[in-house]
Amino acid sequence: MNELSRPFSGGARHWCPCTAAPASAARDALLYRLLDDVSAPRGWLPASGGLLANLRVWENVLLIAGFGMGAPTQAELQRLCTLFAGFGEPAPQLLLQARVDHLNRRQRALVCAVRTLMSAPRLIVADSEWFSQFEDEMADRLAQQFARYCPEAGWLVIGPACPAAIWGAFAAIETEGIA
Secondary structure, three states: OHHHHOOOEOOOEEEEEEOOOOOOHHHHHHHHHHHOOOOOOEEEEOOOOOOOOOOEHHHHHHHHHHOOOOOOOHHHHHHHHHHHHHOOOOOHHHHHHOEHHHOOHHHHHHHHHHHHHHHOOOEEEEEHHHHOOOOHHHHHHHHHHHHHHOOOEEEEEEEOOOOHHHHOOOOOEEOOOEO
């Protein structure tokens, strides 16, 4: 895995083929093995889950950025509304107040994307199945937002498919995977 010894910066894209089911012991073991030496701040785009169901959307998104820091600032809430509105959410203020267990799968995936965008990580880790939850138009919007807010972030995608929808013309470095 020489490719992974380089820093995840400058937008490097790594795809690790893995046919094990998302959230399986095999996929989790692979993820931990690949990230063992990576200490960069990370965003996480899981195939499902990844959020605390009993919390509201704004609490899930801002946990990463300000855990234990108290109530969110007006600027943080406005940025959240702006991001969700940019993805076509008709009532972002209502979405922010919703509990995660009341959201559909696509909305949960979008919340994970916005959480990642808000944290501006140097590394974005994703299950390849996360990308399949969005139609082409939304994938284009996501690609634009990731390019805008996380231009130098490296990507590590684990799963059976290389996610061209978000990556566009960027070439991925295929990394040793598991079946």
